Amino acid sequence: MNLLRLIAIALVIWLLVRLIQRYRAKNRLTKSCSTKGNLGVMVECAYCKLHIPRQEAVKRDQKFYCSRQHAAKDRD
Ligand SMILES: [Zn+2]
Numbered sequence: 839m840n841l842l843r844l845i846a847i848a849l850v851i852w853l854l855v856r857l858i859q860r861y862r863a864k865n866r867l868t869k870s871c872s873t874k875g876n877l878g879v880m881v882e883c884a885y886c887k888l889h890i891p892r893q894e895a896v897k898r899d900q901k902f903y904c905s906r907q908h909a910a911k912d913r914d
Contacts (some may be wrong), residue, residue, distance in 0.1 A: 850912055871904035881895045883902060883904040883905075884902060884908075885903055885911055885912045886904060888904045896908070
């Protein structure tokens with residue numbers, strides 16, 4: 839009977855681990871999805887060709903720039 843109890847406990851632990859893993863995987867998936875929308879996309883500065891995250895880029899006339907200075911310089 840001791841062995842049966844051991845198997846039952848092992849089964850419960852295994853189920854818990856599976857549940858936690860699935861929960862973590864789900865969290866990671868949604869997290870990576872949201873970061874992909876913000877940080878994942880890299881854009882090139884139209885002036886100095888530097889690559890910067892899209893959310894940090896300065897957008898002007900359908901072009902991206904690493905800074906406002908470069909956006910202003912490219913316009914001249
Ligand atoms: Zn630049």
